Amino acid sequence: MRVAFGDPLRASLALAVDRPRRWAARLDQGDLGRRARLSFLALGCAMPLIALSALLGGDGADTIGRMLLADLVAWLGFAAFSEVVLRRARLAAGWARMITVWNWCNVVQIALLLPALLPGLIPSCPGWLRLWVMLVVWGWAMWLDWRAIRLGLGDTAAMTWPAVWLMLADIAIGVICQAAAESLAT
Numbered sequence: 001m002r003v004a005f006g007d008p009l010r011a012s013l014a015l016a017v018d019r020p021r022r023w024a025a026r027l028d029q030g031d032l033g034r035r036a037r038l039s040f041l042a043l044g045c046a047m048p049l050i051a052l053s054a055l056l057g058g059d060g061a062d063t064i065g066r067m068l069l070a071d072l073v074a075w076l077g078f079a080a081f082s083e084v085v086l087r088r089a090r091l092a093a094g095w096a097r098m099i100t101v102w103n104w105c106n107v108v109q110i111a112l113l114l115p116a117l118l119p120g121l122i123p124s125c126p127g128w129l130r131l132w133v134m135l136v137v138w139g140w141a142m143w144l145d146w147r148a149i150r151l152g153l154g155d156t157a158a159m160t161w162p163a164v165w166l167m168l169a170d171i172a173i174g175v176i177c178q179a180a181a182e183s184l185a186t
Helices: 006-016 020-027 032-039 041-056 061-088 092-121 127-153 157-184
Strands: none
Touching: 061 092, 061 157, 092 127, 127 157
8 A cells, every 4th residue: 555645744633633543443454664764754744844944933044043952952862762661561562663653743743833833923912822722732732642642542541641651751851952952152
């Protein structure tokens, strides 16, 4: 079966609006190994969105370069970390599926974060509205991260806490990489 480039992205969008059956039907078609390899194209989709978010945030070209490098290192770090952790937890069989879903959901998460920057571009927008928009979008992005990891590992109650810990590790790796990139600016 030929895997179309848009299938994983459409599946991730279905997951973002909490339609896991539609997501699972799309993901489970065809060769999972091929889909896992295809999912690394998500990184190419995410990089322009990251650059756009930096531009909307008013950052310069040097900041955009640091952000892209930090996100690339964080992405590689989480992929490697999750593979090692899942192998040691005897869940290695679920890694290819989990990383596939996680990769494409990252594109959706970044796309979700772009609208959160819009209130900051409006000078008359109240601070409380900016804060609430950011909280809602970050909450949705974190939920999507957890949901993608959990569904990738298997949608069972036993996968709830491993997914929580992997989501927290994903966030921690990202924060550490962004902080390191910021420290390069000084």
